[in-house]
Amino acid sequence: MDVRLDHLVCWVADQRRSLHFYEQVLGLPGVRTEEFRDGKAAFPSVRISAETILDLIAYDALKGVDEHTGVKGSSGHPINHFCLSVGKEDFDALQVRLKQHGVEISGTATNIFGAQGIAPEAIYFPDPDGNVLEVRYYD
Known part of the structure; x- marks a missing residue:
């Protein structure tokens, strides 16, 4: 089996602040950042590698996350x-x-x-x- 990590999701308080950190401090390129800034995407992402991104999801998006994953209590679960x-x-x-x-x-x-x-x-x-x-x- 050939398996690769597709994405990780980080809970963040301020998506713009986090996007700045990951782009400017870590140097990771943004993904869908213009769509996010224009209100057309619910969250921005940054690219870790050609095959992997990190999604920056706001805490206030917690409503509905349990339903999306189908796992009760998955909202904001820490790593x-x-x-x-x-x-x-x-x-x-x-x-x-x-x-x-x-x-x-x-x-x-x-x-x-x-x-x-x-x-x-x-x-x-x-x-x-x-x-x-x-x-x-x-x-």
Whole structure:
């Protein structure tokens, strides 16, 4: 079976603020951002890879989410963190952008296991809504 991650959904308080964070601080390209700004899309997304996006859904959209997923209590269900892997050069550049934007790195790790094996370094930091991101690189 050939399986790929299609999308993740993050609950956010302010979609525009979160979109700014993911586009400007993390450097991820927006998806459907004009449609969102024009009121034609309920939420914006950012592209993680050619096959994966991150949807930024407002907390006030919670009504109806349980019905959509068919799982009672799925609205706003928290996750511990999600991880993005980048190249070493992008990893270093991200740390500079985080500092420029006043985003504090809340944790670090070395030689940490992940989907592609052992990553030499990883950093952890929150987005504007407290969702924790891990960013790492592999040799």
